[in-house]
Amino acid sequence: MSPLLSPRGSTPVRKPALRRLAVGVALSLVLPLSAVAASTSFAAPQPAAAKADAPAAAATAGAPDAAAKAAPGGAEALAKYKEEPVPGGALLLAAYMVMWALAAALVARVVMRQSRTEAELKELAERVDVATETQA
Amino acid sequence: MTAHSPAPLQVPVKQPWLLLAGIALGLALIEAALWWIATKTPPDIILGVVQKVFYFHVASAFVMLLTLTAAAGTSLYDLIRPDDRADALARSCLEVGVVFALCVLTSGPLWARKSWGMYWTWEPRLTLTLLVTLLAVAVIALRGLAEDPQSGRRVGAAMAVMGAPASFLIHVAVKWWGGAHPQVLQGGGIRSSEMRVAFWLAVAGLITFAACMVVARFRDLRLQDRARSLRLNLSALELRRGRA
Amino acid sequence: MTPTSPQEPAPLEARGVAWAAGERFVLLDLDVTLRPGELLLLSGHNGAGKTSLLDVLRGERPVDRGAVLLQGVPLPEVAVHELPRHVASLHHRPGLYFDLTGRENLTLMAALCGHTLSVAEVEAALTRVGLEPAAWDRRVRHYSRGMKQRTGLARVLVSGARVWLLDEPSTGLDPAGRATLAQVLRDARDEGRAVMVVTHDPELIALADRHLVLRGGQVHEGAL
């Protein structure tokens, strides 16, 4: 193999690629972080709802009016999941965590591949430059 | 065939600022939806707090349908009039579609555990989603396994097109089959305006995000095309130099 | 040798052809003309792209740059079903159905090229390649390698094509078979066909009107 066609990745990764990698990592961190933030607020209504007095429970969730509107006669309704056999909150949490993990994996993969392709492209362009100069 | 069209050698790679802005917008919308869901929407009367899976579950299903349909459409275009851009778009739509299909397939059962009492039923719509996802994964895998990239591209495109009428017919079939799947949107099942706001925020956020991911992947594939044509040019230079 | 008149386009011609395997050019700036009544010999090192060149010439692989012209018409514009009437080729796999007899194979292949062959014509072709009559009605699966090669050659014969592209046709043939092959090629040249043979067989090399070497993705006149 001639020096012109040295194997891929033999030249060091350049600065712009690193910058793009940093953007990628930052992006892939945003989603899980937001998931954690969101999940803490999701988990809140459940222990609150376990209390018998319904409107107050909804109030801790931050929207008393909405709860009252959505659940006419909310007291009985909310009392129903006082003794939830299946932990809805945990399932909710799991669902969101999985979705964010998948989305973050997608972002990370796309960004990393982009930076790799760009680095490769830059290196190739330089090699073409060199090759055309020697040709001339 | 535009397979090895000689590309301009020295076009600088532009920074995708618009793309990054789009991702930021999508994330902001998603954050807004999350905040709205967490603080404004009431828990469901019957299902309780787990109902809040709904917003992003259904939005993911939306995105999955959109991207997979777009993948079939662009594949069809590529078959009729071969175009590298249509091919790259089809590939990126397919990959993003699979990710969102996985989102739907994981969040759905977790919700079902509470509302139906079990993770998985052979409920028609679940079956449909799973089948379509498997087909999409097979199409992605197939492209890498073909003898040469060009034939893999055409075969993959044909498979993607083939999947479209099949999934439509399964959709018809499963409607007759009958099932327990909630028909929230058709039935006007969203009870409060807060829920509606949260839902549409989630849909807008996910669609923006997914579109940006498709564009990002598309850009990457196009850059790879350019890298390939540069490598070809290099190989031509090298071959000609060897003769001298 | 009948020289090509300037009015009549060459039976098969490659102009500035480039073909890449993956990301590397195998053929580049390649020009070659097959003339009627000429036996053209092609050699080159292993991996030089001889088989790829034949594949490009018979339209199996689309070119990346340049054009392959069949009687002046670029290959992509030639109707697919027209091609085998004009270009016949023989490769490392003989292009036969192993569960049909030699006779059936020839009849079928001729029919696919648009010719209806009589029994006598099929037998004449089989005799010409030196396949003994006892084998005519046996399945190709039970043929030896050399017999398969001979039957493949017979398939090229019955196609009636004006251009022949043969890849290592003497593989597996005994001395008698090689002599037969040489005779068939000589006859083809006399009938005005354009024949291109990839080979390193000295017996065939002696026969050639023109000797080309594939090197660096191009063909050069002269011996290897």
Added chain:
Amino acid sequence: MTTLRLTWLLLQKDLRIAARSREVLGFTLLFSVLCVLIFAFGFLQSGSAAVRYVPGVLWVTLLFASSMSLLRLFAAEEEGGTLPLVSATTAGTVPLFLSKAGVQLVFTTLVTALVLPMVLLFFDARLDAPGPVIASLLLGLVGQSVVGTLCAALLVHVRLREVLLPLVLYPTVAPLVIAGVKVTSMALQGQSGQGTTDWLTLMLVFDLVFVAASPWLHGRAMQR
């Protein structure tokens, strides 16, 4: 007209090969018997509920058996290296596709003729009104053959096609299997009427879509 003639020519050839080398058909039939037996071991604890399993066992066995023979559908072409000849010789790729689909249809019909009575016998089911079941089987076989041939033809030049074939075939023919199972179970329960007609209509639509689209898709995917 030539398309039909060439289709017939190729179909004849394939049937002749199938008749000569009986392995593929034989093993496919053997496999389907085995499949039914295994299902019987797996599902039958007591005879009482046996009828419930008949539709599923029947259709799944047919699907498995059809993918068995699909994997060998292009074997003869690959063995002798005739695929480029056949797809270039015939007018486009339509005759090739139609003839292969025809062979597959013949194969699966034979398998069905064996499997249907066997399943009914093993699971002690009685079919009082066989009309809808026969209709669904016919529609199902046509659809499965066409889609299966398309999948097999597309995967000819793909590595690991043995693994990929079921992966792309099963999701695509799912509507046929769903509908077929429904019609069969309704027939076994002695129901008929609107439900059956709806499912049969679905199968008909599926068949029409794929019979119309598959040759075209195959041609586009195989273009050079």
